[in-house]
Each structure stands twice: as structure tokens, then as C-alpha cells.
Amino acid sequence: MSKVKDYIYRPEIECLSRSEFENLQSERLRKTVELVYNNCKPYRAKMDACKLKPSDIRSVADLQKLPFTVKHDLREAYPFGFYSAPARDIVEVHASSGTTGKLTVVGYTQNDVDVWAEVAARSLAMAGVTKDSLVHVAYGYGLFTGGLGAHYGAQQIGASTVPASAGNTIRQLTLLRDFGATHLCCTPSYAIFLGTEIEKAGMNIEDFSLIGGAFGAEPWTYQMRDELERLLHIDALDIYGLSEISGPGVAMECMQKHGSHVQEDHFIPEIIDPDTLEPLPYGSEGELVFTTITKTGQPLIRYRTRDLCTLTAGKCACGRTTVKMSKVKGRSDDMLIIRGVNVFPSQIEAAIMNVAGVSPHYMIYVDRINNLDVIEIDIELAGNLTPDRVSDIESIKKKVETEINSYIGLSAKIKLCESGSIRRSEGKAVRVVDRRE
Amino acid sequence: MLVKQLSVFMENRPGRLYKLTHALGKEGIDFVTLSIADTKDFGIVRFIARDNERAYEILKNEGFTVGITELIGVEVDDKPNALAEVIALIEAANINIEYLYSFVLTNHNSAKILMRVEDTDRALKILTEKGIKLLSEKIL
Structure with missing residues (x-):
């Protein structure tokens, strides 16, 4: 039974008609293209290379003429080469770690911070955050945008904001309980971890006041949502963002829990085929691409997120008309190619979560043995199981093997582990170790 | 029991x-x-x-x-064939024994056997009818 009373924070925008959106986007796109062409050297070079002038871009229909931007471009311009604003107008700098190489730096002007706060506020409204709420932010605060993004959104609404940041589980639980937090923002894997630690800490979920939360920064499955909602007695919603575009709040799931609304008056989404780079129609799965149309510090044109999902248009049952993105299936660079088959860790997770008797804590190892790719998955047995008969445990293992095989079309070696034995992460969960040379 | x-x-x-x-x-x-x-x-x-x-x-x-x-526990004399006699009763009723182990407490002339079977209720009934001494937690 849901205790969340969600509402539309900015109905005059979030419920515009398609043609109204397109007019607004066209006008803002023209301005943005002009801004980057005149102020950002790499963009002028890219457009010149395609023989494009700002005047060639008259509406959103012309978006496809523009070249893509990739993470590599930002790294090449490290640290501040992608600014379209003078450095003195930048008020905040973030950087995303990435798993390899240089940091990707993003500068925000005051306008950009305001845009970010606005979209984060709209997002938290979807989880029912109001002035009366107490929002506990357990995302890391720092160069990572998770912490401050949720923080700005909660403050814009006027909720009490607790900047707990990540780490120190017992303190987190104590603060959540004693301060009476109504909403939690952190990564879904950390939220599940907090949920499972409540009992161990000698606490009772009945003594908490949580009703909802916004969880993001890593892909997660619907089954994980069920687990999280069960553990914390909340409605758990997916919040999407990436520091290059804006932190959390680029898109957020409404209480329909079926896709996340993209804040289209600020970010134009597209789906492309990651191989041919051709735009794909609504409903097709492909790589998500964003163009920012209100940012002034470091606007990005057709930025390839590497996240794979689908977009759908049409009025949502919640009343909003913004385009919705499906849950991110994986990142095109997270994708494992195993014996020639494309495998996403999220598929493996979905398979695992279908089996009773195991927990959502797992680790995927990929090795190459005698020139053959081999997957081994360590999964923790559920803590509430009665592990008495060998055959019961063997049959859980068998079920996991069968499920995984049906999801990815490959067999994986399953190892059941003691509960608590797989390392918990307090930030983004690391779930894949590829040991192939 | x-x-x-x-x-x-x-x-x-x-x-x-x-x-x-x-x-x-x-x-x-x-x-x-x-x-x-x-x-x-x-x-x-x-x-x-x-x-x-x-x-x-x-x-x-x-x-x-x-x-x-919860397991069935029985006490038998510490002598040859005592275990076999109990098992025979269970198997005659076509009840599968999932696992079984025995232990001996000091100062007793009897052996204790613990077993998990497919159909606990029926197995208990048979053993009681045949006068086999069943263990409860207290006897342990």
C-alpha cells in the first residue's frame, strides 16, 4: 500500500502537447547551437567539418544533421576545453570517474545549477517530496553528481535535506530512523544493503518513517525494486542522470513505475543504432543520445550516453506528456561479448531475481579457459532459507542455471555463497570482473 | 516427538x-x-x-x-543390527530416508539415531506402533 502522494511539480511544462514541446525545443536548440558554435572551439571545428552553420539548424527536425559528441571528445579537451561560457561564469565543476582513463569534467554556470535543481525537484515530486518531507541523501557528495543533484532538488522543493553522503551504514540507519526521513536517495544496491542491515543493527523497519525514494546511478531491475520496496516499506523509483548532461533528474520514473519521464524542455532525447548511428523510431531499442538546450556552461550536442534503452511518446497515466525512457538495459560499453553472444549484466541480474532462495548480491566473473569464454557467477544464498537438505540447495543452483541460460542463451557456472560474503559497495556496485586477456 | x-x-x-x-x-x-x-x-x-x-x-x-x-530421533540398544531393524520398518512402509546420523552419549548403553524422512508423520506412527523408543529434546 503506497504512502506516496505524488504530484506534478511544473504542470505548465510537464503536460505540454507534442507540438508545444517541439516549438519550445526548436527555439532552444537554435540558441544552443549558436552558443556552442560561437564559443566552444571543438564544436565549431566539428560543425565546420560537416559544413554546417548555426543557421542550418532551424528546428528539432534538423537535429540529425548535427555531429555526435562522445566522452572521448570531452577527455581530449580536458580539463575545460568544452566550456561555452567564460571560466569566470562557471560556479561549479563536477567530474565523472569513468572506469578507465582521464576524468570527464563538466562545468556548470549558475543557470545550469538552477536547471539541475529544477529537474531534480520535478523528479522528487514524482516520489511525493514536498516542503514537509525529510530527504536523506546517501549518494556520495563530491565530484560525483549524485549527492548534490538530489540535494539541490530537495532544497528547491523546500524539503529538509540531510546530506548524509555515502558510507557508515550504522550511522545512516540511525539518522534515517531518528530524524524520521520520509525519502531516501542513493544507489539501489546501497539501499538494498541498508535494508538488509536494519535487522542486524537491532533495529525494526516499523520504527522508520520512510515512504519513498529515488534510486539511480546504476542500472537496476524491476525485481530489485520489489526487493527494495519490501525491505524498506517504500515506493522505490528510478532516477536517471549523467554528469555530462546534468546529474540525477535528467529523467525520473513516476508512480506508474513504467518508464522515466525525460525533462524534454531541457534535454532532447534520441535513440540511435549504436553501430550505424542512424536515429531509430520510438519503441526501438538503441543507444540514448541527449542534446542539452538550456545549459550555458558546457552545453552538449547529441551526446552519446552509451546507455541502451527505448523511448516512448504519448500521455502517461500520471498526466505528464514528456517522452519516457525505459529502464536502462545496460551500457553499450558494459556489454560483455561472451562466445560471440552479447550479454548484459542486467539480464543476469533479472534471471537471478526470478529464483527464490538467492539474494540480489552477486558477482560475475568472465574467464577464457582453453580459448573458450567461461562465466562464473557467485550468488549469495538468501539469509532466510533453511539450508537442510543438499537436494534443496542443488535445486536452487539448478534453477539459477536454467534461468540464466534462458535469459542469455549461455550456460554459466553457478557458485552459491554464504550470505554476506560478497563485498557490498557503498557507491556504484561493481558486479563484473572480466579476467580475459 | x-x-x-x-x-x-x-x-x-x-x-x-x-x-x-x-x-x-x-x-x-x-x-x-x-x-x-x-x-x-x-x-x-x-x-x-x-x-x-x-x-x-x-x-x-x-x-x-x-x-x-525437526527430525525423528530414536533410541536403540548399542548392539549389532539394532539400526537395521529400525530402518527396515521405515523402508517397509516405502518412506524414503533423506539423511540419517547416529551418536552415542557417554554413560548410556544405547545409541541415538536422528533422521529426516520424506513423510515424518507416517514414519512416527509406524515407529510408535512398533514400540521403538523415540527421543524428544528432553532426553537429549
């Missing part, structure tokens, strides 16, 4: 059994029985403690996957 036993899932790697026995030992928990079923990857440690409920609490708090199962 059933005997409560704890079972714990354990990965098959060094140090695990110590962790379990030490967790209980340092809290002064005494084992009455202990048996291990092992496979290549994992084992199931089954035991009865003097204070099962406390043992359960301790292991839960330490994060072990632990559960409580």
Missing part, C-alpha cells in the same frame, strides 16, 4: 567451520551432535546444541544462513 536441529549453509573453503564453531564456542554453546554433508562446492552443517535457540540467534546475528529442522 520431534527433535530440533540447526542446519547451516557453508561454502566449502578453509576457515568456515572454525568460524561457525568458534562463534558458538565463545558464547559457551555446547554441541550435542554434529554432522556435515559435503559436496564439491558447499557443505551443510547440521547440529543440535544444548541451547538451540540461543545458538540460532548467535548464528543469525553473525550472518550465517541458518535454519531449524
Whole structure:
């Protein structure tokens, strides 16, 4: 039974008609293209290379003429080469770690911070955050945008904001309980971890006041949502963002829990085929691409997120008309190619979560043995199981093997582990170790 | 007339059994029985403690996957063929024995047998009818 009373924070925008959106986007796109062409050297070079002038871009229909931007471009311009604003107008700098190489730096002007706060506020409204709420932010605060993004959104609404940041589980639980937090923002894997630690800490979920939360920064499955909602007695919603575009709040799931609304008056989404780079129609799965149309510090044109999902248009049952993105299936660079088959860790997770008797804590190892790719998955047995008969445990293992095989079309070696034995992460969960040379 | 036993899932790697026995030992928990079923990857440690409920609490708090199962316990004379006679009764009724282990308490001339069967109620009925001495937690 849901205790969340969600509402539309900015109905005059979030419920515009398609043609109204397109007019607004066209006008803002023209301005943005002009801004980057005149102020950002790499963009002028890219457009010149395609023989494009700002005047060639008259509406959103012309978006496809523009070249893509990739993470590599930002790294090449490290640290501040992608600014379209003078450095003195930048008020905040973030950087995303990435798993390899240089940091990707993003500068925000005051306008950009305001845009970010606005979209984060709209997002938290979807989880029912109001002035009366107490929002506990357990995302890391720092160069990572998770912490401050949720923080700005909660403050814009006027909720009490607790900047707990990540780490120190017992303190987190104590603060959540004693301060009476109504909403939690952190990564879904950390939220599940907090949920499972409540009992161990000698606490009772009945003594908490949580009703909802916004969880993001890593892909997660619907089954994980069920687990999280069960553990914390909340409605758990997916919040999407990436520091290059804006932190959390680029898109957020409404209480329909079926896709996340993209804040289209600020970010134009597209789906492309990651191989041919051709735009794909609504409903097709492909790589998500964003163009920012209100940012002034470091606007990005057709930025390839590497996240794979689908977009759908049409009025949502919640009343909003913004385009919705499906849950991110994986990142095109997270994708494992195993014996020639494309495998996403999220598929493996979905398979695992279908089996009773195991927990959502797992680790995927990929090795190459005698020139053959081999997957081994360590999964923790559920803590509430009665592990008495060998055959019961063997049959859980068998079920996991069968499920995984049906999801990815490959067999994986399953190892059941003691509960608590797989390392918990307090930030983004690391779930894949590829040991192939 | 059933005997409560704890079972714990354990990965098959060094140090695990110590962790379990030490967790209980340092809290002064005494084992009455202990048996291990092992496979290549994992084992199931089954035991009865003097204070099962406390043992359960301790292991839960330490994060072990632990559960409580109820077993049939019988007492037979400590002499050849005594076990076979009991098993014959169960098997004659076509009830499958899932596992079984025995133990002997000091100063007794009898052996105790613990077993998990497919159909506990029916097995209990048969054993009672045949006058087999059943164990309860108190006798342990």
C-alpha cells in the first residue's frame, strides 16, 4: 500500500502537447547551437567539418544533421576545453570517474545549477517530496553528481535535506530512523544493503518513517525494486542522470513505475543504432543520445550516453506528456561479448531475481579457459532459507542455471555463497570482473 | 516427538567451520551432535546444541544462513543390527530416508539415531506402533 502522494511539480511544462514541446525545443536548440558554435572551439571545428552553420539548424527536425559528441571528445579537451561560457561564469565543476582513463569534467554556470535543481525537484515530486518531507541523501557528495543533484532538488522543493553522503551504514540507519526521513536517495544496491542491515543493527523497519525514494546511478531491475520496496516499506523509483548532461533528474520514473519521464524542455532525447548511428523510431531499442538546450556552461550536442534503452511518446497515466525512457538495459560499453553472444549484466541480474532462495548480491566473473569464454557467477544464498537438505540447495543452483541460460542463451557456472560474503559497495556496485586477456 | 536441529549453509573453503564453531564456542554453546554433508562446492552443517535457540540467534546475528529442522530421533540398544531393524520398518512402509546420523552419549548403553524422512508423520506412527523408543529434546 503506497504512502506516496505524488504530484506534478511544473504542470505548465510537464503536460505540454507534442507540438508545444517541439516549438519550445526548436527555439532552444537554435540558441544552443549558436552558443556552442560561437564559443566552444571543438564544436565549431566539428560543425565546420560537416559544413554546417548555426543557421542550418532551424528546428528539432534538423537535429540529425548535427555531429555526435562522445566522452572521448570531452577527455581530449580536458580539463575545460568544452566550456561555452567564460571560466569566470562557471560556479561549479563536477567530474565523472569513468572506469578507465582521464576524468570527464563538466562545468556548470549558475543557470545550469538552477536547471539541475529544477529537474531534480520535478523528479522528487514524482516520489511525493514536498516542503514537509525529510530527504536523506546517501549518494556520495563530491565530484560525483549524485549527492548534490538530489540535494539541490530537495532544497528547491523546500524539503529538509540531510546530506548524509555515502558510507557508515550504522550511522545512516540511525539518522534515517531518528530524524524520521520520509525519502531516501542513493544507489539501489546501497539501499538494498541498508535494508538488509536494519535487522542486524537491532533495529525494526516499523520504527522508520520512510515512504519513498529515488534510486539511480546504476542500472537496476524491476525485481530489485520489489526487493527494495519490501525491505524498506517504500515506493522505490528510478532516477536517471549523467554528469555530462546534468546529474540525477535528467529523467525520473513516476508512480506508474513504467518508464522515466525525460525533462524534454531541457534535454532532447534520441535513440540511435549504436553501430550505424542512424536515429531509430520510438519503441526501438538503441543507444540514448541527449542534446542539452538550456545549459550555458558546457552545453552538449547529441551526446552519446552509451546507455541502451527505448523511448516512448504519448500521455502517461500520471498526466505528464514528456517522452519516457525505459529502464536502462545496460551500457553499450558494459556489454560483455561472451562466445560471440552479447550479454548484459542486467539480464543476469533479472534471471537471478526470478529464483527464490538467492539474494540480489552477486558477482560475475568472465574467464577464457582453453580459448573458450567461461562465466562464473557467485550468488549469495538468501539469509532466510533453511539450508537442510543438499537436494534443496542443488535445486536452487539448478534453477539459477536454467534461468540464466534462458535469459542469455549461455550456460554459466553457478557458485552459491554464504550470505554476506560478497563485498557490498557503498557507491556504484561493481558486479563484473572480466579476467580475459 | 520431534527433535530440533540447526542446519547451516557453508561454502566449502578453509576457515568456515572454525568460524561457525568458534562463534558458538565463545558464547559457551555446547554441541550435542554434529554432522556435515559435503559436496564439491558447499557443505551443510547440521547440529543440535544444548541451547538451540540461543545458538540460532548467535548464528543469525553473525550472518550465517541458518535454519531449524525437526527430525525423528530414536533410541536403540548399542548392539549389532539394532539400526537395521529400525530402518527396515521405515523402508517397509516405502518412506524414503533423506539423511540419517547416529551418536552415542557417554554413560548410556544405547545409541541415538536422528533422521529426516520424506513423510515424518507416517514414519512416527509406524515407529510408535512398533514400540521403538523415540527421543524428544528432553532426553537429549
